[in-house]
Amino acid sequence: MSIYLKLVKALIASVEPSKQEKKYNRIFYMVMGFIAVFGIMLPMAFFVGVIIYSLTSELLKVGSGQNAVELFLQLVSVFSFVFGLNVIFNVFYFSGDVENLLPLPLKPYQIIGSKFTAALISESIMEFIIIIAVFAGYIIASGLPFYAWIIAVFGMFTLPVVPLAYCAVICMLIILMTSFIKNKDTVNKITGFLTFAVIIGIAYFVSQTGGFDTEHFVSALSDPSNALISTMNMIFPQIHFLVSSMVNNTVINLLYYIGINGASIAAFMLIAQAVYFRTAASVNGGTGAKKRSVKKDLDSLRFHRPTVSYLKKEFRILFRTPAYFMNCVLINLIWPVFLYLLYVLQGQTNFLDSFIYGIHSGNEEMVLLFVLGVSAVSVLVTAANSIASSAITREGKHFAFMKYIPLPYMTQLNIKALISIIVSGTGMIIYVVAASVYLNIGLKLMLLCCLVSLLSVMFASYFGIFMDSVNPKLVWDNELNALRGNYNIFFNMALAILLEGATCAGAYFAFRYTDIGSIMIIIVLLILLMLLTTISYLLCCYKATENIDKLAV
């Protein structure tokens, strides 16, 4: 047990952000942490709690009080599974510590058990907050006694176990099945695409169930024949037992819950014991160097401008490194799937249909909402893909390269921002054009939306670079750890969302509560976005370059 605990401690320490030594950085991080916790995490948790409270209050009247809480917990488990797949693949097989752990006299279950626990703790903090908020809404609405809170706290820490156990089993079986592929990167990319396929599969499944009629949400939830709920109950049966143990105060339900969790852990531990050493060795086997004639290699060398060459280097590393490709590039393809899910789940309320109709009929408010939506999504996507906010962090051990080459820091930062603008901007422009064609909004509005999107992406890109320059996480043992446990990415997202949210909210309220027309509001929005982009650019010019210059490595 002591080895297991020491391993867990060491593994968690390897993904923790470095401690802030400079007073300025400590204050900056405290302020950012305060904004993130009180400005985003707690309001989000409160919002979820209120939804559960309202739904449970309604459902109690028809005798199905626990259905809402169960469905939400099942959805949280689905998210945990989807986002856990990539993490578990990397933690089990592709992290730098695997090569150090394999030669030690450790048993497979000790390695896998500690890696699983470390991943569970470091990946589930936001999930813990959401789970306890769901329970809080349910317990308050149902008026359950004190013991329900104890079960809720127990559930908060243990609910992510089953979805992550599913990830662990799937991960080991896939590596076992692909063990004939010797190239580690190919396997890593296959697993990433598999994650993507699973997300598409879930979206397809949800679309087939017909979703919910939001006007009759309560009756849909209390309907035992709902395909979505019954399927979820089969996949995550432990949730029903946990919630039942709170309602009925029965030990037997709690024992079932513990039993299912225990069985899921035992299942992946048994598989680990049987296949882990074999599969880990096959993944870490490496490949031999390819041989080609030197003349061909020399002919391929061409003089380019240093900036072009640096840009090519950045692109190659971003697209060839599986962890960056999955988390920074592929994510740009995933978010429209969630938008599609929203469209499918609207049921008969047809909010989106009325929105589309509003745009077609030239409703100024709907047109303005569409433009503001384009801007908000552009900022959110650029911040979430973290291409900019991890641009310096991704240099890692070879950050010194940025400093000793004869290329000004600002030139290098401009290229890094350009990568983010190209990747995020291209995706956004394609989606904006596709949405514009689908909504038939006309060429002028489409071009305007493209401009708004591009400016929003530029603002978020330069802002992300500046945020990363404050204290880049340069010590990491594998590329995924450059992105995991990286406060810069989270804080950048929080601040960018707040700035963009304030801009969009200001624009919308100005339209609603003043006589200013939508055209004028959009012009002001464009000026504001230009201003934000210019400020972010100047922050990079003066502050980020100074930060890089001061950074001792």
Added chain:
Amino acid sequence: MIKLENVTKTYNKSVRAVDDISFSVKGGEIVGFIGPNGSGKTTTMKMITGIIKADVGKITVNGFNVRRDPIKAKESIGYIADNPDMFLRLKGNEFLDLIGDIYHVPTKKRREKIEEFASRFELTDALSSSMMNYSHGMRQKIMIVAALMHNPPVWILDEPMVGLDPKSAFELKQMMREHAKAGNSVFFSTHVLEVAEKLCDKVIIIKKGKLLFDGTLEALEAKSKSESLEEIFLELTEK
């Protein structure tokens, strides 16, 4: 070519990594930088290359102040870091092309230099492979080729022999001699005292950030009763 005047670097306001050191490396010289682990060798080299900012003092490379004229100073340097695990997702030739572009090496000269170095270091078969598949020694060799491709007047090499096979180590030592003979400066750190003994025109010994010795091997031998460089080094650094 390299000149340090009263240079100091302190970490976290308390640890003096480099403490008021001054020395110079002239054109045509090979200078060995020797000291125990943690003595400040890498910090000094990083200050010369512009990676770390000195708190106090002045550093000039090829006549350019590294703070006031950083780009010109950097263009004059060929630097090999102590860790060759750099941009492993790139192929060997892609990495060399990047460095060639950054240092403005014309295509023809680039091809000639890479062909020459790759042949001397037996790298020719590996250029089209991802550096991820290289051994530690091969990565070190490609770093050497990249650093020296633009024929800079100042070479700064941080433990360049680590990981090299005997033939490549021999080739590198030859290249260092040839480079110095052409009037350029070579400044390198090493823990292998025999290398310093055979290669250097002078040695600089550093301990806990302070300069202990700066002069020729003959002057060092004259200072001590001990016979070998190893004994003199231990005598100096363990005082």
